[in-house]
Amino acid sequence: MSKIPTTVITGFLGAGKTTLIRHLLQNAKGRRLALIVNEFGDVGVDGALLKGCNDQACPEEDIVELANGCICCTVADDFLPTMMKLLDRPNPPEHIIIETSGLALPKPLVKAFQWPEIRTRSTVDGVIALIDADAVAAGRFATDEAALALARAADPSLDHDSPLEELYEDQLACADLLILNKADLVDVEALMRIEGDIAGHIRKGVKIVRADHGAVDASVLLGLFAGAEDDLEARPSHHDQDADHDHDDFDSFVVKAGEMESVEPLLVAMSHVIAAHDILRIKGMIAVHGKAARMVIQAVGPRIQHYFDRPWGADEARVSQLVIIGQTGLDKAAIEASIKGAMSIGAR
C-alpha cells in the first residue's frame, strides 16, 4: 500500500499560510486534498475562511479544524486521532495538507509521523515554511540586542533569544522549501537581504521561492518527496531538549459583540491598540447590519485589512468576534476596553 503524502505548512502568525492554502485549493488541478487546520486562538478563523472557499478540491467535510492550542503540544490527543480518521476513510484523500498555528514548532509534528500507526500509511512529503517578508524587513523577528544585554545584566542565567526569533529559526531549520511571501510589500533589495540572512538558518539545498499572496504553483509545493520524518536529526530546534515545551510566551483572547452599524470606529480603535501595545495579530469576523455577507478583519503588525468574504449561512449567528494574539503580558483589560468600546459605538 503506498503512503499518502502529507505537506506541513508552517510560518509565523500572519505570514500568509491560509492565503497560500486557499490558492492551492483553487489550483489543485483535480487532486483530492484533505486539510487539517490548527489555530492558537479559541475561534477557528482560518477554518472558517477555508471552508468559505467551497472548493471542489477540498469540500467542507475534508477540512478538519484543531483549534485547541498549538498542534505541536497536542499531538497525541488531537492530531493522531484526526489523522487516523482521515487515513481510515473508505476513500482517503490523495494528499493531506496541515496548516500549523503560527506559534507551532514544526518538528514535534513531523516526529509524530514516526509513530507506527502513521508511519506505515503516510509520509511527510515536505515541510513548507512561509516567511513574511514585510515583517522580517521591519525587524520584527530580530532580537533587540540592547534589550537582551540589559536583561542579561539583570539576570546572568538568561541565555535565550526572543521567543519570536526562536520560533522563526525553528520553522526555517525544519523546512524543505521556503516561501518568501508578501514580496509585493518590500523592494528587491530587501528581498535579497532577507534571502542572504535566511541562508544561514536553512539546511543545504533548501530552495527559497518568492511569492505574492501565496500564489505558488501546486507542482512546486506538492511532490517534494522529502520523507521528513526520516531525517529529523538534520533539522535542529531550540526546543530539542524540552520534551514538554509550552506556549507561555504567548497569549490570546477573544472579544465578542453583536452586529455593527459601521466598521470604521473599530478600524480606528484597532490601529490605536496595535500602536500602543505589543499585539502580534488580530483576526476575526464582523456582522455588519444590513449586509448579507460577513466581513473578515485581519491585522498583521500595523497592517489592517477588511473585506466581505461570503454570505452568512441561514443557521449561523450574526456575531462579531476578534481574536487578539500577543506576547504574554499584554494589557488585556485596556485592549479589550478599547476594542469593545469601538464595537459598541458601531453597534446597533
Ligand SMILES: Nc1nc2c(ncn2[C@@H]2O[C@H](COP(=O)(O)OP(=O)(O)OP(=O)(O)O)[C@@H](O)[C@H]2O)c(=O)[nH]1
Ligand atoms: N500584501 C500582502 N498581503 C498578504 C500576502 N499574503 C497574505 N497577506 C495578508 O496577510 C494577512 C494574513 O494572511 P493569512 O493567510 O491569514 O496568514 P496566516 O499565516 O494564515 O495567519 P495565522 O493563521 O494567524 O498564522 C491577510 O490579511 C492576508 O490577506 C501577500 O503576499 N501580500
